[in-house]
Amino acid sequence: MTGLALLLFALSALLIAMACVRADWVRSIRRRTYPSGGELPTSAFVTARVLFLAMSLWGVWQGAQALALDSNSRWSHDELTSAVQQTTDNLDGYWYRVDTLIHDNAYFDDYATLIEDRVIRYGGGGAPESSVGASPVSGDADTAGDFTVQANGTEKAFCLHVENSRDKKLDHTPPGIAGGESSGSYRELGYRLAVTARGGAC
Template identity: 45%
Template sequence: MLTQLSIILFVLAALLLLMACVKAQRVRSWRESLNPSAPEVPDAAFVVARIVLIAMAAVCAVMGFRGLGVQDRWKWSDDELKSAVEQATYELDGFLYRVDESGEPVVRIYEYETLVESEVVENGGGDAPQDGVAASAADGNTNADAYFTVSANGADAEFCVHIERVRSKKDDYTPPGLNEGTWTQLGYRLAVTSREGAC
């Protein structure tokens, strides 16, 4: 939508510049053919009209470029997504992951999909958007072994992120004041890899 609006603004700017380039004599003869009794237009009026037309063209061009900039900030490029996925993979590899006795993550935002999406967005850098990333779970995923196809709004590229959950007893945690084994949070470490292409 913003791209089309920017194109319209660029076309309008070009038309305004063309109007500013029309010679005063041509405008006078055209005006006289339409209304022979009309008073003569002074040269100063043409100068002011040219200044106004050029200023309007400049405003249209600036607004068009701004629109393209905003459009760019709303969409991911393939390079931005690739870099973000690579950095997210690095950040998540070895990540401490605790679950309760039922196997559910202790922190709800640590569900795999949310964890991958938020980490990719966080590592977008540059002028990458702060949203628009989706991690789609593959069929047959388990808590111990899961695959996610990561895509982003505007990017054609997709990446496959593989998460393995490895038990780490040394990272178990029991809240103070409780006996071990009662409400113990089980510790795991994530082994994360990624490759280009859908899973």
């Protein structure tokens, strides 16, 4: 986007320069290259200048829009740092339950997506709502793992370490059919995350 903006600004500057060319100079060139041609009227130069200036203004406006779009798609160092810190604080202690009829361990659907969503949420109004990646580096996806968090626009990276442990206080036994007592074969087991972060890739 930056390259496109610079091209638009350069073309706009060229159009402004063309609008500033003197009519007498253009007429003299025309007489030498096309002597049989008629004299160009002043109205033709006025129309051309208005057209060139209008096109240059359009180019400047489009270039400014391209720069704004490029800026809005990039994360700054401070934005990513703040978002990762808030993500760590939010997910440290985050809990969920696992349906024992489907899973018999600390199954969690997708740590990476959970981290990415939180970073984007805490990026603030000026940060993009995308362009964040949480790449798994090592560890058991069910019990613990390390994730390198990076974002477009900054070379800064963070390593988030996630540990998953059982919390029996969160266990839940839903009532049986029609509100009666549960048979006990169906339970929801509670788990809680512990999340820490440090600067640099994992």
